[in-house]
Amino acid sequence: MKAYSRYKQSDITFIGDIPEQWEIQRLGSIGYFSASGIDKKSVDGQEEILMANYTDVYGNKTNAIEAEHDFMITTAPKTKIKQHSLKQGDILFTPSSETIDEIGISAVVLEDLPGVVYSYHLIRFRPTITIDLNFCKYL
Secondary structure (H helix, E strand, C coil): CCCCCCCEEECCCCCCEEEEEEEECCCHCCCCECCCCCCCCCCCCCEEEEEEHHHHHHHCCEEEEECCCCCCEEEEEHHHHHHHHCCCCCCCECCCCHHHHCCCCCECCCCCEECCCEECEEEEECCCCCCCCCHCCCC
16 A cells, blocks of 8 residues: 555656655755864864764664764864854764765754764765754654
């Protein structure tokens, strides 16, 4: 039994048919990607900050990032902390790995985390529209 009464072709082979009222958009049309360049090695003279690292996304069984998480401590320039602090709705992706199956793993940030940045081993997607956070866990 199908969940929707009418379907249409998505024109994307690996997706197949989609419900008629759905539309397909590239992520770049509803938000933007950024890299931080922040390393786990602390640098004298920089601000101490918490950091979400690759392992905080890869292997994250809940696909969620929350304040209670045990983040690593590093340092970063104030400008990078301002630009790359995590906000509710941000989605962190693993952009590379040793195997293809480990690329594109994601976790969604469930709350504003002004004292937490993300490492250069991750890519952040920040939506410019409102997206259900529970849905984001499955991107």
